[in-house]
Structures are given as structure tokens and as C-alpha cells.
Amino acid sequence: MTATTSQPITLEEFLKLPETKPANEYIDGEIIQKPMPKGRHSRLQGKLCTVINQITEEKKIAYAFPELRCTFNNRSIVPDVAVFQWNRIPFTADGEVPDDFKLHPDWTIEILSPEQKPNKVIGNILYCLQNGCQLGWFLDPDDSSVLVFLPQQQPELLKGSDRLPVLKGIELELTVEQVFGWLKMAL
Template sequence: MKNIELTQGKITVPESTTLEEFLKLPYIEESPAWEYINGEAIQKPMAGGKHSLLQKRLVAVIDALGSNYEAFPESRCTCGNRSVVPDVVVLSTNQLPLDESGEMISSGIDFAPTWIIEILSPAQSQTKVTGNILHCLRNGSQLGWLIDPSERCILVYQPDRLPDLLAGQDILSVLENINLTLSVDEIFAWLQRKN
């Protein structure tokens, strides 16, 4: 493997470093995880409280539906010469990668998730996060959400159409086989303290 140096949240790699070499690095699953985008390895920023709470609630709500889909926080998705760790990925149960004994493989997936959800953190670049969603859509994802807590809005991405910018009482698009009706306001209400 080539000489790789770690400096302040960024791995300095020679231009010829490949995705395969990146995936062999021992620390890419440390928290926060590392991503490989456009030939560059970048550590995601540490998530804050709002981010973590929204992520937790989304996974719980989607999993409680009892549908043929499961939600996973921070699961590595590698496809199309990119390896990203979205905040939430939703997979159909027949897509779950299993080992010989029928247990879920812990190393992530080698395809774009059916539904990708990103929650924008203050330290994150909206352009990079949007790029990850668009990359997944180009490689097979059916739906992407970009949740922006500071703006209280959600961008919804679907293949072959312009994104929708939703706010307030707007109802969010979900996967066709999921019986879930959520407005943008309902999602951000999860941030309120419960008495």
C-alpha cells in the first residue's frame, strides 16, 4: 500500500490512491467515519445533538412500520468509485447482505441504498452531502432526503426529476411500499423537549 498520512481530519494520499486501498485502511470506521469521494479520503464532522436525535428518531419510525424495509444509521455504502457513510440508509429486507450463517455483514453494502437520508451538520458542506445523495441516485437509489435543521427544510431527491424543497406542513415523499405520512414540521417537532 502507498504511503498515507493522517493530518487534522483529512488523509493525505497520493493522487493514484484507489478506492480499494482506502477500504483497507484500519481506521475508516472510527467515529466519525471516513468517506472516499472523488479520490480523496475525508472524515465526516462529528454530529451534534440535533443531528443525533433526528437520526435516532428516523431509524425508529421507519423500523416501527413493520414494512419490508429496515433503516440503518451510519452504514457504509460503496458504489461507483465512492464510499460514503450516510446518516441513515434504508434497504429492502431482500437487499440485506448476509454471511454464510445468515447473519448481517457488518462491513456495509456494495451498492447504493434504496433510500439515503442525510442530516446536515453545521460543519458540513451542503455541496458535498448533496453530491453523495446525487451519486447514490445515479447508482440505483430511489429516494434521497437532505434534512437541514438550521433552515427547517428538507430537500427531497428522486431519480429523473428536479428536487423538491419542502417546509412546514409539506408532506414528505417516501418509498412506494412504505406506509408513512410525515410532514416537515413533524420531523422537526422531534427536536422539542418532551415533558
Template sequence: MTPVLSQSLTLEDFLELPELEQSPAWEYVAGHAVQKPMPKLRHSLLQKRLLTQLDGLNENYLTLPELRCTFGGRSIVPDVVMISFNAIQFNELGEPEDQFLTAPDWAIEILSPDQSSNRVIDNLLHCLKHGSKLGWLVDPNDYSVLILTAPQDVKICRGDQLLQVLPDLELQLTAQDIFNWLKLGKKE
């Protein structure tokens, strides 16, 4: 079961919580702090492989794991995000500000066995409502990838169906490619 802090909080109060940066991540949704489940091996493996596959595809984007994104009255931590360098705020030293206060261009969530798919889809829809171009929900138990785009277009991909990526990325990836990453030590 996903831990939830019972008292209703403002976003500002949530961002001041001392346990906010503990692992696994806490998110703020509908006035409550909700802790994400602790990732297990398959989740972590898919997250690592997605990061490796996406990182450096386009010099205009940065691919990051577990970045807290606070926007539109929520504070969420997608498993993988791609963000445009134009969306990053820099300090006077030319370093990025720690607080990322906008929707990522692409948010990817990997469903954990004890995680609510509706809660995760709700966060992805929130991202799209506030400017994200693409959301993926990777379901390792169903071997499917739910693709969400604005305005609320939804598609489930399995097998050798090509997955939609950001338009300016040169990448051809199928659901089967992603789930083949789980077959450690076996070449397909």
C-alpha cells in the same frame, strides 16, 4: 473544516486504511478520504428519531444508522439508510455480510453546521445514479428537507408539506413533524 487525506487513493487502498472505522466516519469520494463532521446534539436527536420512526414500517426493509455503502467507485456513510432485505448478501451461516456493496434504497443525510451541503448532495445524487429510489437532506438550520428522486427531481419541503417516502411505506410525515422533534419536553 472537514479533514481530508491529501494523497490520492484508490478505493481498494481506502478500504484498507487503519483509521477507516474511527468515529466520525470516513468516506471515499473522487479519490480522496474525507472525514464526516462529528455529530452534535440536534443532529444525533434527529437521527435517532428518524430511525425510530422508520424502523419496522415495512418488513421488506431494514433501517440502519451510519452504514458504510460501497458502490460505483465511492464508499459513503449516510446518517440513515433503508435497505431492501433483497439487497443484503448472506454468508453460509445465514448472517449478513459486513460489506454492503450497493446503493441503499433510501439515503438520509442530516446536515451538520460545518458540513458542505454540496458534498452531501453530491453523495445523494451518486446514490440515485446507482439505484437508490430516494434521498433526503435534512437541514436543521433552515428547517427544510431537500427531497431527491431519480431522475434528478428535486424538491424542498418546509412546514406542513408532506414528505415523499418510499412508495411501499405507509407513513405521513411533514418537515414540521421532523423539526418538532427538536423541541424536547414540549408537546405541540
């Protein structure tokens, strides 16, 4: 992540700026550009969204959005995967998904990219938890580990056959090795 502004701007000013690719985030008065996703990142992000949505969408339990801008309190962030419980998705009057999500996700998933600083990414997960998020995952593809964050608890480092926690009501059983096993596509 690299800062793209030299002087602080307000959240309102930031939200008036055009979207960029890769996405910019607004954190503590600064605009910080996320790195462009690479192969491992994209694969894990896509599989996580697919697997979660296969279990949750039809039953209207939750939905996993890739790269969705979430603006709440004084930040505007773009988690790699933002999972919202169905009853919290702010549908329009026509029942469509809105463009703007001005609320925190229920479950935030971040996948570390080589160019990212871990503490900045973890800072976004912690901010989500401090503002109502129920679960955070921080995936590190380099050491095949997941740091799990739950409100009011110490983070837990999971590896190998450790089972990953999910949101209540989601019938999904995944281990860390299953998630990182998705990277092996040619076998």
C-alpha cells in the same frame, strides 16, 4: 467535512485502512472525514431510524441503518441513514446482517451538520441516485426544511406541513414539521 489526504489513493487502499470515528468517506480519490454528530443531528438520525424500522422491520419491507458504510462503484460513503429494501439486504448464509454492504441504499438520508458543506453532502445523495437509489432526503435543521431528491426529477424543497415522500411499500406518513418537531423534547 475535511479532506484528510493530500494525494489520491485507490478505493481498495482506502478499504484496507482502519475505521475512524467519526467516519471517513472515500470520494473521488480523497478521504473526507465526516463531522462528529451533535445533538440535533443525533436526535433526528435516531428518530428517523426508529420510526422507519417500527413500520418496516417486522413485515420485512425494509430496514434503516444509521451510519452504515456503503461501498459501490468508486465511492465508499456513510449516509446518516441508509434504508435498504429487505430483499436487497445482503444477508449471510446464517441470515445475519453482514459487515460489508457493497451496494447503494434504496433511500439515503443526510442531515446537515454546522461544519458540513451542503454541496458535498448533496453530491453524495446525487451519486446514490445516479447509481440506483430511489429516494434522497437532505435535512437542514437550521431552516427546518427537507430537500427531496427522486431519480430523473428536479429536487423539491419541502417545509412545514408538506408531506415527505417515502419508498414504495412503506406505510409512513410524515410531514416536515413532524420531523423537526422531534427536536422539541422538553415540551
